[in-house]
Amino acid sequence: MKLYDLAMVCRSKNAGPFQVTIDLMFTDEASYRQVLEAPCFTPETIGGLYQVPAESVAIKRFDRILTIKVVLPRRVPSGSPGDSDVYGSQQHFPLGDLEI
Amino acid sequence: MSENIRYLSLCGLLGYGYAPQSLENALEGRLDFIGVDAGSTDPGPYYLGSGKGFVKRLQVKRDLSLVMPAVKSRGIPLIIGSAGGSGAKPHVDGLLDILQEICHEQSISLKVAVIYSDLSPDFIRKAAAGHLAPCGGAPAFDPEAIDRLCHPVAQFGTGPMMEALRGGAEVIVAGRCCDTAIFAAYPILHGIPAGMALHAAKIAECGALCARPVGANDCLIVEMEHDSFTVEPPNPIRCCTPDSVAAHSLYEQPDPNCFYEPEGKIDLSECRFEALSDRKVRVSSSRLVPSEHPTTKLEGTILRGFRSITLAGLRDPAAIRHLDDIEKGVRQAVAESASFVKPEEYTLRFYRYGVDAVTGGHEIPGAPPREAALVIEAIAPSQEKADALVALARSKALHQGFPERKATAGNLAFPFSPSDFSGGEVYEFALYHLTDLKIGLTPEWRTLA
Numbered sequence: 001m002k003l004y005d006l007a008m009v010c011r012s013k014n015a016g017p018f019q020v021t022i023d024l025m026f027t028d029e030a031s032y033r034q035v036l037e038a039p040c041f042t043p044e045t046i047g048g049l050y051q052v053p054a055e056s057v058a059i060k061r062f063d064r065i066l067t068i069k070v071v072l073p074r075r076v077p078s079g080s081p082g083d084s085d086v087y088g089s090q091q092h093f094p095l096g097d098l099e100i
Numbered sequence: 101m102s103e104n105i106r107y108l109s110l111c112g113l114l115g116y117g118y119a120p121q122s123l124e125n126a127l128e129g130r131l132d133f134i135g136v137d138a139g140s141t142d143p144g145p146y147y148l149g150s151g152k153g154f155v156k157r158l159q160v161k162r163d164l165s166l167v168m169p170a171v172k173s174r175g176i177p178l179i180i181g182s183a184g185g186s187g188a189k190p191h192v193d194g195l196l197d198i199l200q201e202i203c204h205e206q207s208i209s210l211k212v213a214v215i216y217s218d219l220s221p222d223f224i225r226k227a228a229a230g231h232l233a234p235c236g237g238a239p240a241f242d243p244e245a246i247d248r249l250c251h252p253v254a255q256f257g258t259g260p261m262m263e264a265l266r267g268g269a270e271v272i273v274a275g276r277c278c279d280t281a282i283f284a285a286y287p288i289l290h291g292i293p294a295g296m297a298l299h300a301a302k303i304a305e306c307g308a309l310c311a312r313p314v315g316a317n318d319c320l321i322v323e324m325e326h327d328s329f330t331v332e333p334p335n336p337i338r339c340c341t342p343d344s345v346a347a348h349s350l351y352e353q354p355d356p357n358c359f360y361e362p363e364g365k366i367d368l369s370e371c372r373f374e375a376l377s378d379r380k381v382r383v384s385s386s387r388l389v390p391s392e393h394p395t396t397k398l399e400g401t402i403l404r405g406f407r408s409i410t411l412a413g414l415r416d417p418a419a420i421r422h423l424d425d426i427e428k429g430v431r432q433a434v435a436e437s438a439s440f441v442k443p444e445e446y447t448l449r450f451y452r453y454g455v456d457a458v459t460g461g462h463e464i465p466g467a468p469p470r471e472a473a474l475v476i477e478a479i480a481p482s483q484e485k486a487d488a489l490v491a492l493a494r495s496k497a498l499h500q501g502f503p504e505r506k507a508t509a510g511n512l513a514f515p516f517s518p519s520d521f522s523g524g525e526v527y528e529f530a531l532y533h534l535t536d537l538k539i540g541l542t543p544e545w546r547t548l549a
Contacts, residue, residue: 014352016236049462078144081479084459093458
């Protein structure tokens with residue numbers, strides 16, 4: 001199943017002009033754990049999808065509300081020449097297409 | 101220790117609007133102050149660089165006009181943070197101008213504390229000599245930028261805000277400041293622990309964005325006690341739930357368990373969210389870990405050139421399939437004809453909507469769309485040159501040949517005449533760094549009438 005279909009909320013947004021955060025929220029603990037424990041859900045895979053170094057990708061969990069946060073560096077800072085998404089609000093793909 | 105403190109966050113961003121009834125409902129109880137955040141770096145570097153606001157004057161005037169009678173007649177201080185969108189001097193002065201107009205229209209006078217947060221070139225030079233650390237993934241500061249910075253500002257914390265409150269301001273117009281400073285200064289000044297005050301402020305600064313349905317364009321009431329606070333939207337169509345409030349802690353933040361302010365780290369790992377009713381949530385156990393070496397974030401932009409764009413649609417399947425060839429041909433032709441600009445002075449970009457404009461070329465290509473949109477952008481050292489580059493690129497793209505071409509009369513459907521648009525200055529953030537230097541910002545006092 002695709003991550004986008006498994007999550008209740010799948011969104012991205014700037015965390016300042018140099019980073020984007022992707023929030024993945026789930027309705028049930030099973031889906032939440034399934035994603036966290038999926039072998040493909042790693043900084044290496046995600047870094048590959050966004051063409052950024054794995055060590056610059058952070059995955060953080062927030063058990064209370066079954067939410068995973070992925071923090072990525074932007075390849076182009078918000079609003080600088082060459083940026084395509086000033087607010088960073090459509091950068092939850094390609095991650096959303098990841099097969100879990 | 102004082103009694104509890106009750107305050108209103110007017111809306112998520114000054115100018116985004118709020119329901120008049122929400123304000124009226126909130127005013128049924130006592131309010132110790134009203135706060136509103138007016139700024140953000142989210143819309144990009146242009147607004148700080150240009151000195152313009154991303155919210156229009158008429159929007160701001162509407163939101164302020166509506167609340168001003170309560171501010172004046174009931175003596176409720178109004179705190180406006182990051183005035184004008186980016187909080188540099190032109191933004192702050194623009195907001196003061198609006199306030200002045202409202203004072204005149206409503207026949208009132210106001211004691212206003214103005215807190216400018218602009219930084220001098222001397223300060224930047226001093227900071228650049230070993231007192232700047234990148235913030236939030238920014239690259240190292242480039243000293244070349246020192247003399248090119250447009251409107252560098254410091255994002256100050258609660259300190260200057262408290263001074264303005266102590267001085268009896270009816271309205272505080274603050275330059276670039278932390279969103280939390282707007283809402284935490286009053287509670288901290290009145291004995292509320294800083295951890296609780298700052299966490300409440302972090303939620304309040306977005307208006308009713310922590311409610312369901314979400315409402316950046318609506319009010320939120322916060323009631324602070326010594327060891328907890330509650331949040332409740334005054335608009336009966338919205339409600340706050342423990343999940344909606346907890347989820348808000350994630351918003352635009354790299355870490356859900358803590359956030360950082362000039363005062364220190366606010367630790368949310370032990371924090372509890374409980375429903376007091378089906379619309380009101382109590383939050384407790386957030387705490388401040390004061391920083392040993394307080395820092396302040398500085399922001400500044402540099403000019404990168406001027407932008408011009410053209411926008412067109414494509415329906416012909418061969419043209420969509422051969423967008424790469426079209427782009428290649430256009431680039432070549434522009435390079436041949438643009439004798440008025442050096443090749444290293446301009447950039448030409450092709451945004452192919454429907455194909456790969458949004459996430460760039462790093463995704464696996466999908467099936468060709470039935471229709472696509474093409475935005476061609478030029479950035480050059482002057483508006484005139486950018487405009488000429490786009491005009492050249494547009495005419496070449498319209499007639500560019502490619503293999504299998506059947507529609508030999510033109511490749512592009514332009515929706516508008518004129519087809520090209522001058523986009524003005526292009527900036528980028530060059531200063532987004534923390535400094536450990538002290539910045540002694542203090543309020544200036546004005547009487548508007």
